[in-house]
Amino acid sequence: MLIQIADVLSPDELDEIRATLAAAPFEDGRATAGWSARLVKDNEQVREDSATLRLLRERIAAAIRRNPVFEAAVRPKALTPLLVSRYGVGRSYGSHVDNPLMGELRTDVSFTLFLAEPEQYEGGELVIESPAGEEAYKLPAGHLVAYPTTALHRVDPVTAGERLVAVGWAQSWIRDAARREILFDLEAAKRDLFEREGKSAAFDLLAKSAANLVRMWAE
Template identity: 40%
Template sequence: MMIVIDNLLTKGEVAQFRQSLAPDGWADGAASAGTRSIAVKQNLQLGRDNPVAKDFGNRILGKLGRHPLFVSASLAEKIWPPVFNCYRDGGHYGTHSDAALMRLPEAGLTIRSDLSATLFLSEPDEYEGGELVVEEQFGAQQVKLAAGSMVLYPSSSLHQVAPVTRGERICAITWIQSAVADTTARSLLFDLDQSIQSLTAGRAKDDADVDRLIHVYHNLLRRWAQV
């Protein structure tokens, strides 16, 4: 299941972050790659101790925690601090899969990566190439969103970032441990929750059919959740 969250950040918030970036703040992204991924990863990243990255990362986490579509789609239990990266001059990240378990010793944090997220911080016309390509059940999907928009996709999927042949592609990426680990179960819960929200808008507050659907939703969540 791939979910697009449009306008998580405003254009003003994106511009503020971009203006705060120091040109010399970027470091080789290979330092955070796994033993196999390092051979296919060519990009730049901001260090986790970078003050701009810390501040803006916390702002993104706050936005995610309050966004109804993100909450419904992810059922997030833990979220990895956002990582900021930059692709330019042919930078790319070849086909790879994300690590199943991710550890952040300084924060005492370990998460199981159920969902991956890419938040675009460059407009599509600022660069050529740089598509996020996610291999799904029915073929590869290419994603290139407006600045401020985010895509969620299963961490279990193979994916890549196509080479950037002009300009700069700046993004924030993060990983989510969901309360519901199973992708199919989480997708069913998302569809049911979205239907409940749509039906609730046009019904009385004590509508018995809506109450019954909410009852089913929470009992399925109770069955599948791992907390």
């Protein structure tokens, strides 16, 4: 399932993060790419050994994990350490698939959290490929797009300004993307029914079925 999530970061959080980034040390982003992705990756990332990156990871990961839509859609068991990336003019990331394993985690869901407003740069769209075609994403700052890590994707060249993003990966309690989508739909239905009827017999049956599916599918 591919999903866009609005307002993962508040305006105040964005201001603090961007102020921190203004003084952050950056390095060549190819250092964290796989052997084939390294050939098409052309960006910069906040330096892996910097205290700045540790601080940014804590702030951003906490905001992501407390977002109820992210929790319902992704069902994260664990997140990888986030990367904070910068794309200046002419920089891009060619078509690639993300590593299936990162550290001790299996990567089920990839996500990009946009930190620059779309009008602050030209180009730089995240393009996700599928058998149905390509979809391009360039979301407002503070918004996030999450998608199955199985997908080929790329970042188109930036032609003006500067693209800033935080990217990461989740191992989900629910490995299969189709099952995650079923559980997400059931969660939405549960909440809608509860708002209309309260804790009714129908709500209890729906909640029971959703919980039991999690028990069947979780790993």
